[in-house]
Amino acid sequence: MAKSEKNIPVFFNNQALAGRLFMLAGLWVLLALTAGGFVLSNIFRDFVEENFDQRMDQTLVTLIGASVPNQDNIIQLNRPLADQLFEEPYSGWYWQISGPNIEPVRSRSLWDYEFSNSQLEDGDDGSSFDIIGPDDQELRVLTQSVTFPESEMEYRFIVAGNIEEINQQVGRFDRILFWSFGGLGIGLLTAMILQVGFGLRPLRLIQKELTAIRSGRYRRLGRKYPAEVLPLVDEVNDVLDYNETLVERARTQVGNLAHALKTPLAVLVNESDSSKDSRLKSIVEKQSHSIQTHVDHYLARARVMGRSRVLGVTTPLDPAVDAILRVIPKMHKNKSLNIINELPKGFDVFAERQDVDELLGNILDNAAKWTKDSIKISGHYELGEAKNFLELVIEDNGPGVDLNKIPQILERGKRLDETVPGSGLGMSIVQDIIDLMGGSIQLSKSDMGGLKVAMRIPAQAHT
Amino acid sequence: MRILIVEDDEDLARQLQGALDDAGYTYDYAADGEEGHFLGDTEPYDAIILDIGLPIMDGLSVLEKWRQDGHKTPVLLLTARDSWTDKVAGLDAGADDYLAKPFKMEELLARLRALIRRSSGNASSELTCGNVRLDTRNAKVTFDGQAVKLTAQEFKLLAYMMHHKGQVISRTELTEHIYDQDFDRDSNTIEVFVNRIRKKIDAPLIQTVRGLGYRLDDPEE
Numbered sequence: 184m185a186k187s188e189k190n191i192p193v194f195f196n197n198q199a200l201a202g203r204l205f206m207l208a209g210l211w212v213l214l215a216l217t218a219g220g221f222v223l224s225n226i227f228r229d230f231v232e233e234n235f236d237q238r239m240d241q242t243l244v245t246l247i248g249a250s251v252p253n254q255d256n257i258i259q260l261n262r263p264l265a266d267q268l269f270e271e272p273y274s275g276w277y278w279q280i281s282g283p284n285i286e287p288v289r290s291r292s293l294w295d296y297e298f299s300n301s302q303l304e305d306g307d308d309g310s311s312f313d314i315i316g317p318d319d320q321e322l323r324v325l326t327q328s329v330t331f332p333e334s335e336m337e338y339r340f341i342v343a344g345n346i347e348e349i350n351q352q353v354g355r356f357d358r359i360l361f362w363s364f365g366g367l368g369i370g371l372l373t374a375m376i377l378q379v380g381f382g383l384r385p386l387r388l389i390q391k392e393l394t395a396i397r398s399g400r401y402r403r404l405g406r407k408y409p410a411e412v413l414p415l416v417d418e419v420n421d422v423l424d425y426n427e428t429l430v431e432r433a434r435t436q437v438g439n440l441a442h443a444l445k446t447p448l449a450v451l452v453n454e455s456d457s458s459k460d461s462r463l464k465s466i467v468e469k470q471s472h473s474i475q476t477h478v479d480h481y482l483a484r485a486r487v488m489g490r491s492r493v494l495g496v497t498t499p500l501d502p503a504v505d506a507i508l509r510v511i512p513k514m515h516k517n518k519s520l521n522i523i524n525e526l527p528k529g530f531d532v533f534a535e536r537q538d539v540d541e542l543l544g545n546i547l548d549n550a551a552k553w554t555k556d557s558i559k560i561s562g563h564y565e566l567g568e569a570k571n572f573l574e575l576v577i578e579d580n581g582p583g584v585d586l587n588k589i590p591q592i593l594e595r596g597k598r599l600d601e602t603v604p605g606s607g608l609g610m611s612i613v614q615d616i617i618d619l620m621g622g623s624i625q626l627s628k629s630d631m632g633g634l635k636v637a638m639r640i641p642a643q644a645h646t
Numbered sequence: 647m648r649i650l651i652v653e654d655d656e657d658l659a660r661q662l663q664g665a666l667d668d669a670g671y672t673y674d675y676a677a678d679g680e681e682g683h684f685l686g687d688t689e690p691y692d693a694i695i696l697d698i699g700l701p702i703m704d705g706l707s708v709l710e711k712w713r714q715d716g717h718k719t720p721v722l723l724l725t726a727r728d729s730w731t732d733k734v735a736g737l738d739a740g741a742d743d744y745l746a747k748p749f750k751m752e753e754l755l756a757r758l759r760a761l762i763r764r765s766s767g768n769a770s771s772e773l774t775c776g777n778v779r780l781d782t783r784n785a786k787v788t789f790d791g792q793a794v795k796l797t798a799q800e801f802k803l804l805a806y807m808m809h810h811k812g813q814v815i816s817r818t819e820l821t822e823h824i825y826d827q828d829f830d831r832d833s834n835t836i837e838v839f840v841n842r843i844r845k846k847i848d849a850p851l852i853q854t855v856r857g858l859g860y861r862l863d864d865p866e867e
Contacts, residue, residue, distance in 0.1 A: 510738070541730050544733065544734075
C-alpha cells in the first residue's frame with residue numbers, strides 16, 4: 184500500500200473495498216433519510232394547515248350564526264365567541280365583519296387594527312389565503328360573504344389566524360424528525376460499518392495467512408473461507424504451487440547443467456595432467472578451475488535464490504541430524520570419533536531439507552576433519568516475540584583456530600589450512616544458508632579446546 | 647589387486663584405466679549399471695569404482711543390490727552431485743567413500759588405497775613383512791632397505807599377499823585378483839611368479855601350503 188493511502192481511514196478510502204461499500208451505503212442512507220424527512224415534513228404541514236383551516240371555518244360558521252343585523256344594518260352578536268384568544272389584543276386570532284358603508288365590527292383582539300378591503304380583495308370566499316396583519320403578523324385568512332334575510336346588505340365575514348402557529352407546530356415536528364432520522368442514520372451507518380467489517384473479515388484473514396506464508400509459518404492458505412472467497416483462495420494456492428514448481432524446475436535445470444559439466448571437466452583436468460605439454464597443462468588447469476568456480480557459484484546461487492522464493496517450508500531437524508551423524512563416521516574412518524548428541528528433540532527449522540543437510544554436513548564434516556576424537560552437538564529452544572529460535576552448538580576438541588582468523592573462515596573459497604583437502608566453499612555455504620534462514624552464526628573457542636560453532640536459527644516445536 | 651570400474655563416460659573410464667594400470671592394479675570395466683552389477687556380483691574384486699549416473703541401472707541401485715546380496719567389497723562412489731543430501735544417500739546405500747567430480751587422479755588413487763587397506767585390516771599405507779616393505783602409494787618394494795625390481799604381475803601378486811598376510815591363498819584366488827576377466831588364466835603362471843619373487847627377495851616369506859596354496863609369513867610375528 185502506498186504511503187499516502189495509509190493516512191486515510193479505511194472507511195473513507197475509495198480505493199478500499201470497505202470504503203467503497205461504506206461510502207455508497209452512506210450516500211444511499213443520507214439520500215433516503217433526507218427525501219423521507221422532506222416528504223414527511225410536507226405531509227405534516229398539509230395536515231396542520233388543514234386542521235387550521237377547519238378551525239377557521241368552524242369559527243366563521245359560529246360567527247355567522249351568532250350575527251344579527253339591527254335596523255341600522257349594524258351587525259350585533261347575540262352571544263360572544265367562546266375562544267378567549269379573540270379577546271386578547273394581537274393574540275393572533277381575529278375576526279371582522281365588513282359591509283358597504285358601515286363601520287366594520289371587529290374582535291377585541293384586533294384592538295386598533297382593521298382589515299382593509301384592499302388587503303382582502305385578492306382572496307376568494309371559501310378558500311384560505313395569506314396576508315400581513317397587525318403587528319406585522321403573517322395571517323391566514325378565511326372569508327365568507329353573507330346576505331341576511333332581514334337586511335338586503337351583503338356582509339363579508341373574515342376570520343384570521345396567525346401562521347406562526349402552523350410554523351411552530353411544523354417546526355417542532357421537523358426538529359423531532361431531524362433528531363430521530365439523524366439517530367436512525369447514525370444507527371444504520373454503524374450497522375453498516377459492522378456489517379462491512381464482518382463481511383470483509385475473510386480478506387483480512389487471507390492477508391494474515393499470506394504474511395504467515397511469507398514468514399514460513401504456513402505453506403498454503405487454509406480452506407475455512409466463505410463460498411465467495413474460496414475460489415480466490417484456491418487460485419492463490421495454485422499460484423503458490425505453480426511458483427514452487429517453477430522455482431524447483433529452474434533450480435533442477437541449473438543443477439543438471441552444472442552437474443553435467445562436471446564429468447567433462449574431470450576428463451579435461453585428468454587428460455591435461457598426463458600431458459607432457461606444460462603450457463597446455465597449465466592453461467587447461469587454470470581454465471578448468473575457472474569453470475569449476477563458476478559452476479559451484481551458480482549451483483550455490485540457484486540454491487539460495489530458489490529457496491528465498493519457495494516459502495513456508497519447514498524441515499524436521501532430528502532425521503537430518505541423524506542422517507549426517509550416520510555418515511560422518513563413514514567419511515572419517517581413519518579416526519574413531521566420539522560424537523555426543525545432546526540436541527533437544529522434536530523441532531522443525533524453516534528451511535528445505537537439502538539446506539539443513541548442507542548446513543549440518545559442512546559444519547560436522549569440518550569438526551570431524553579437525554577434532555582429536557570428540558564432537559559435541561547441543562542446543563536449546565528460545566521463545567522470541569515474533570519468532571522462536573533454536574540455538575544450535577557444534578564443537579570439537581581439535582586444535583581450534585586463531586581467534587583473529589575467524590572472520591576469514593566464513594569467506595567464500597577461503598581455506599585456513601591448505602594441507603587439509605577441501606574446496607573452502609563449505610563454511611561460506613553455511614553462512615549463505617544461515618542468512619537465508621534468517622539466523623545468525625558465531626564462531627569462538629570451545630571449552631573442549633577446538634572450534635565452537637553457535638547458530639541461532641528460527642525454529643518451532645514439531646507439530 | 648583387482649578393481650572394477652563402472653563408468654559410462656568413455657574418456658573418464660579410459661583415464662581411470664590408465665591410472666589404475668600405472669598404479670599396478672588389475673581392472674575390469676563396465677559402461678552401464680547392468681553389466682557393472684553383473685561383474686560385481688560374479689567376480690571377486692578388491693574394490694569398485696562406481697559412478698552414480700549410469701545408463702540402464704543407476705549406480706545407487708547397483709550398490710544397493712550388491713549390499714542386499716551380501717557383497718562387502720569396498721565401493722568408491724564417483725558423482726557429479728556433491729551435496730550432502732546426495733552424500734547421505736550414497737553412503738546410506740552402502741558406499742565406503744564418496745568422491746565428487748571433477749577430481750584429481752591422485753586423490754582417487756589415495757582414496758582407493760585407503761579403501762583396500764582398511765578392508766584388509768591394514769592401518770598404514772606401507773605394508774611390511776619381515777624386512778620387506780611395500781609402499782602402496784608409489785608401488786615401490788624394498789628388501790633390507792634396497793629397492794627390489796619387480797614386474798607388474800610380480801608386484802600385483804606380492805601386494806595381494808601382503809594385504810592378506812598370514813592367510814592361506816589359493817592359486818585360483820591369486821589368479822582372480824591379479825588378472826582381469828579376459829585373461830586366459832593358467833594357474834601355473836602363479837607358480838612361476840612366486841618362484842621369481844622368492845629369487846628376488848632372499849627370505850623365506852612365501853610358504854607353500856600343500857594342496858591349498860600359499861601363505862605369506864612374517865618371521866617377526
